[in-house]
């Protein structure tokens with residue numbers, strides 16, 4: 001659990017308000033880029049407190065924009081702050097902040113999706129995975145279209161201990177659309193239990209910290225926003241490669257309203273499908289009539305471990321792709337009958 005730290009360990013010299021910076025540099029939010037700014041410093045302070053103690057820490061803020069959260073991070077007394085911002089219009093305002101905190105801020109005009117985080121911090125900060133997390137934090141309020149793919153990528157980095165996790169169990173405090181945060185943190189049986197719940201919780205302790213109502217942003221988005229804190233676990237709850245876990249979890253949730261065996265079947269080619277599904281479910285000790293959302297983490301672990309054994313015994317199994325088989329069958333069906341194929345798949349949200 002994140003230990004809320006103190007903010008205001010360092011006093012910035014008087015600066016124009018964030019709203020004034022927006023006016024000064026004509027930083028109109030670009031709706032098509034989902035830019036929604038958080039200008040209320042009480043809220044930015046509260047968000048930054050969720051990261052824990054930041055005094056003398058090394059922080060990377062992704063998508064600082066006009067710099068509201070940036071000010072709160074600097075006020076927390078950090079040692080170094082790396083800012084990665086894609087939109088060049090924000091760089092002059094960020095430079096103004098950097099001048100107010102000499103020697104502390106490094107500004108990168110770049111895209112977090114391509115930035116090499118393995119060189120972002122000094123080597124001496126590296127910790128062993130089993131040790132306490134390093135004094136490195138990632139904080140960000142990014143557009144939702146970026147934050148969801150980014151967290152999936154960072155979860156894969158956690159499982160491989162690379163990217164930002166080359167330094168150890170780097171903690172992250174990020175915002176998401178409220179419903180995505182609910183999926184990230186959902187327990188078994190919960191309405192929002194989904195692929196994202198298993199993929200995040202098997203690798204990290206995930207805490208839904210607080211909700212920021214949409215009205216707090218300028219301009220106001222149509223949804224509420226939640227702040228989520230991630231601390232990578234010393235031992236993942238499922239000790240299998242990320243891609244294997246992803247495949248099993250995606251298959252289970254393929255038909256999220258049906259019994260779980262319906263999705264699990266899709267792990268196997270049509271010939272022998274029933275027999276192998278039964279074998280997997282029996283060995284993993286999973287009741288085939290549970291709904292995907294009812295499965296516990298240990299049941300997912302059993303499924304992944306058993307599926308891994310089956311893949312080791314049949315090297316062609318892992319590359320089997322149900323959707324591809326379905327697509328080829330549909331195409332053949334169309335060629336033969338020239339009729340519309342039946343729709344067999346359900347919506348498969350992350």
Ligand SMILES: C[S@@+](CC[C@H](N)C(=O)[O-])C[C@H]1O[C@@H](n2cnc3c(N)ncnc32)[C@H](O)[C@@H]1O
Nearest residue numbers: 036037038063064065085086087111112141143
């Ligand atoms: C929702 S706005 C939030 C701005 C600021 N953090 C705040 O809370 O007021 C998202 C910011 O992320 C930036 N951004 C979007 N995609 C990015 C990417 N791939 N890499 C870095 N920054 C990005 C946008 O330019 C914008 O400044």
